[in-house]
Amino acid sequence: MTKEEIYILWNKFAPLWKSWARKLSYVHGEVEDLYQESYLLLLGALQHYDDKKGVPFEAYYKMVLYRWGKRYSTRQKATLMEDQDLEWYSDDIGSSFIDMSKELIHKEDLRRLMEVLxxxxxxxxxxxxxxxxxxxxxxxxxxxxxxxxxxxxxxxxxxxxxxxxxx
Incomplete structure (x- = not known):
């Protein structure tokens, strides 16, 4: 799937992931972080989706979001994507995006930790x-x-x- 097709799909599902992120942001976290997480989850869902199982992609993606969200909101420490989770898409986006994402996630986590301290x-x-x-x-x-x-x-x-x- 091309970057343009992913962007179109991303926009198609915007009401779903925005609603999901707003709901979870009340539990813990910044809504922008959750928007980014929902994008990464979309990329993962695209990678692992099997249309032979007869489940529409929209339902599959919604299930991926809400399962991740349930772990996140029940404090089972669902963490933001780590290197090994991002490797499968590094060819499409580029390793510089992964490095930048890691750095931003680290800085945001550190900022939140300092506030909580x-x-x-x-x-x-x-x-x-x-x-x-x-x-x-x-x-x-x-x-x-x-x-x-x-x-x-x-x-x-x-x-x-x-x-x-x-x-």
Whole structure:
């Protein structure tokens, strides 16, 4: 299928994927990210669709969207497409698009993570930043903060639980 045909198909299904993305954006995430995800899912659906099964492509694509959306909204950590998922279409779009997508996804995730970190207590923020961003051990953090190692480990665990619920 040519890029032009994919673009036509993409526009044909615009009401479907826009509605899907708006619904999911209320659960968690930016609607623009979900638009991009629905495009990647369309490309994957085109690749894996089997018309011999007697299912119209529109129904198949809708099923792909909503299954992905269900995992996403029930927090089973459906992640944005990763390299191995994009390889099958790199010939059509080009590897530079994949690199750019990875970088944009990473920057957006990092931006959202920084916003969510602000919801933690100041002590939890310090522990998470030092452990993950400064790559310090829990023992080093406990010494710096003058807290028991067990206390730092417990606070880190609680902070991660909060982040997991929010992010």
């Amino acid at each position: 602000e919801l933690l207590s100041p002590l939890e923020q310090i522990i998470i930043r030092r452990f993950y961003f400064e790559e310090k051990t829990l023992k080093e953090i406990s010494i710096e903060l003058g807290l028991a190692l067990k206390n730092v480990a417990t606070r880190k665990g609680r902070a991660l639980k909060k982040l997991n619920e929010i992010f």
